[in-house]
Amino acid sequence: MKKALAILMVACLAVPAFAQSGGTIKLGGTWPLGDITGKQGSMAAQQAVDEINAAGGVLGRKLELIVIDDELKADKGAAAVEKLVTVDGVDALIGGMASGVALGQIPAMKKYGKIVIATGAASYKVEEALGPDANWYFHLHPWDYNQGASYAQGWDEIQKKYPAVKIRKIFLAYEEGAFGKSSFDATKVLFGADKRYSIDGASFKSAALGGGDYGAVLEAAKEFKPDLFLWAGYDADALPMLEQAKAMKFTPGIYLGAPPGWPVDFGASKLSDNVMLYGMWAPSINDVSKVSKAFYNGFVAKYKVEPATYFAPLSYSAVYIYADAVKRAGTTETAAVIKALEATKYASPLGETITFTPSNIIKHQGIKNQKILQWQNGRQEVIWPFEAATAKPVYPFPKWK
Amino acid sequence: MVNKRKTTLVVALIAAAAVIILAWRPTVLIYGLQAAGLYASIAVPMGLILGIVHIVNLAHGEFLMVAAYATYLLCKSLGIDPYLALLPVTAVTAGLGFVVYKLTIRQTLKAPELNQLILTFGLGISMTQIANLLFTSQTRKLSFDYVSASIDIGELSFGVYNFVFLGAALLMVVGLRWYLTRTTAGKAAVAVGQNPRGAAIVGIDVDRTYGFVFAMATALVGMMGAMLITRSAVFPTVGSPYTMKSFCLVAMAGIGNIPGILGASILLGVSENLLKAFRGLRGWADIVFFVLIITVILGRSIRGKKA
Numbered sequence: 001m002k003k004a005l006a007i008l009m010v011a012c013l014a015v016p017a018f019a020q021s022g023g024t025i026k027l028g029g030t031w032p033l034g035d036i037t038g039k040q041g042s043m044a045a046q047q048a049v050d051e052i053n054a055a056g057g058v059l060g061r062k063l064e065l066i067v068i069d070d071e072l073k074a075d076k077g078a079a080a081v082e083k084l085v086t087v088d089g090v091d092a093l094i095g096g097m098a099s100g101v102a103l104g105q106i107p108a109m110k111k112y113g114k115i116v117i118a119t120g121a122a123s124y125k126v127e128e129a130l131g132p133d134a135n136w137y138f139h140l141h142p143w144d145y146n147q148g149a150s151y152a153q154g155w156d157e158i159q160k161k162y163p164a165v166k167i168r169k170i171f172l173a174y175e176e177g178a179f180g181k182s183s184f185d186a187t188k189v190l191f192g193a194d195k196r197y198s199i200d201g202a203s204f205k206s207a208a209l210g211g212g213d214y215g216a217v218l219e220a221a222k223e224f225k226p227d228l229f230l231w232a233g234y235d236a237d238a239l240p241m242l243e244q245a246k247a248m249k250f251t252p253g254i255y256l257g258a259p260p261g262w263p264v265d266f267g268a269s270k271l272s273d274n275v276m277l278y279g280m281w282a283p284s285i286n287d288v289s290k291v292s293k294a295f296y297n298g299f300v301a302k303y304k305v306e307p308a309t310y311f312a313p314l315s316y317s318a319v320y321i322y323a324d325a326v327k328r329a330g331t332t333e334t335a336a337v338i339k340a341l342e343a344t345k346y347a348s349p350l351g352e353t354i355t356f357t358p359s360n361i362i363k364h365q366g367i368k369n370q371k372i373l374q375w376q377n378g379r380q381e382v383i384w385p386f387e388a389a390t391a392k393p394v395y396p397f398p399k400w401k
Numbered sequence: 402m403v404n405k406r407k408t409t410l411v412v413a414l415i416a417a418a419a420v421i422i423l424a425w426r427p428t429v430l431i432y433g434l435q436a437a438g439l440y441a442s443i444a445v446p447m448g449l450i451l452g453i454v455h456i457v458n459l460a461h462g463e464f465l466m467v468a469a470y471a472t473y474l475l476c477k478s479l480g481i482d483p484y485l486a487l488l489p490v491t492a493v494t495a496g497l498g499f500v501v502y503k504l505t506i507r508q509t510l511k512a513p514e515l516n517q518l519i520l521t522f523g524l525g526i527s528m529t530q531i532a533n534l535l536f537t538s539q540t541r542k543l544s545f546d547y548v549s550a551s552i553d554i555g556e557l558s559f560g561v562y563n564f565v566f567l568g569a570a571l572l573m574v575v576g577l578r579w580y581l582t583r584t585t586a587g588k589a590a591v592a593v594g595q596n597p598r599g600a601a602i603v604g605i606d607v608d609r610t611y612g613f614v615f616a617m618a619t620a621l622v623g624m625m626g627a628m629l630i631t632r633s634a635v636f637p638t639v640g641s642p643y644t645m646k647s648f649c650l651v652a653m654a655g656i657g658n659i660p661g662i663l664g665a666s667i668l669l670g671v672s673e674n675l676l677k678a679f680r681g682l683r684g685w686a687d688i689v690f691f692v693l694i695i696t697v698i699l700g701r702s703i704r705g706k707k708a
Binding site (some may be wrong): 244 | 642
């Protein structure tokens, strides 16, 4: 009897040790689940986890994703990091969207030093808050200054390749909040600095914040006669602004929108044709990237909806990048995984191979370029960079019929 | 005689201002009137509830949002125009309004006003959150060719579709005036609004009148929700900004003064667009709204004191 009891005790003591060595590899994800970006970001991350597990997991262990809704609030985001690390005991943190939330999470991240693969947080202020010593932080999303620089480069290259495209005058219609104002300031610096471009702009109140009347701003734009008309607002402004532009017969050479997302079925509207946009991913990339196609098909099969935001392939990539690093490191030990992550070369569904190189302050910046796309026949086609291009640009924006 | 002279002077001043604006920048008047139509047509139902049921319905904009989603789903699934979906949506929101009144608002009519405010505020938040869960925050918009209908006068091209909201506001004001002054049910509603206890003594069913007025107001909001999707995208918080705007317009016009809401909306719409015409002042458009309200309410109070 005594012998049986002793065996049982030894067995009980052995269980946690087994769980620790052969248990799941835990990933803690924070996204704003009430927002399409966070919702689909977390769904795509789960898709990646399921795919990896179906293929045998990593180092013989299953991956497990624990998701907490940050509700777009800094305090909730910070509390989520605390809980994921101290209660759930995650091996790494992934996800994120808003810079404000990331700023709230950084003190907790610094405290625990867990590996973070961030899918959002574009503001340079986040980079400043991280500082140069945050070697555990791997930032996938381009910083705001990366994005601006890539737009300037993109338009230069497009004008060289397609001489018919001539941009001298740029008008920016920007929503009157911080997002729009900073977009206007950045545009003035980027395009107005060397006087090659003449820049003008006017603000409007976004429909997302109770506005939606674009008459005055479009009138100012029409008077300026821009070659490139760019609006920086929200998805709620996309179609109403086009409708008013059509009513006012406003046809700039290039009509370009830069909202964080587009309305459902925007491509189904006739008005969307030939509207240009900035982005990182579109389903058309499936034509030139097998990884994108595999991601897209997997997402649609699993969730019966199309990925509508680039946060989906970005979050999907975050999981694969971490899993790949753990595999190469042969352990989940932080220092070894950081070393493996530094050697990452991941052919992502975003149409480019992700590697980590230093940015202005941090050591591990992933993607640095945005893409210039155009709505053509209901699809977002990539116009630039040319190596990922899926179509040629339609220029100029046709006159309204 | 003095009053008549004052009225003539005010009318003459307004006409002169309109002529000057038309000559200087006609779009200020055009877009101002279009905005006024939208504001007024959404604010009038709130004025009706406030004037008769004496409730500040802070879920006003959320009823608009529910109607907008209902219209969107109907149009999307059946491929019909929002103006066809308007009738069933109006009926559904009327029913929803009646149920909400019976189940919640009715229970707080005798409670302190703060309870009613908290209740309708809570209702509004719940409706927004449910919409967020069901549809996410991603916006939805159907586009219709007629929304971009325009007129060219020389070099000037402007959209004319939004005048439909001014038409709706005018119809609402005229229709409600007729209903409240010419029909028995309307007269009973006015009596209940003025003195519910007195109305009950003479045999008017106060509770039924409240329920009917609340349902009628939500039906009108539903109608505007259906029309709103022609010009605006639909998303969970699409109606929220209209609650505060409507309340301010009702306060500016004076409780129970339904035609006054249209006047206040025109003043607001034109003032906003006047400021928008000056680039440096564009950001002040929201402030002018509150400056106007404070001025009108203060002016009214001072006049009241003198009287």
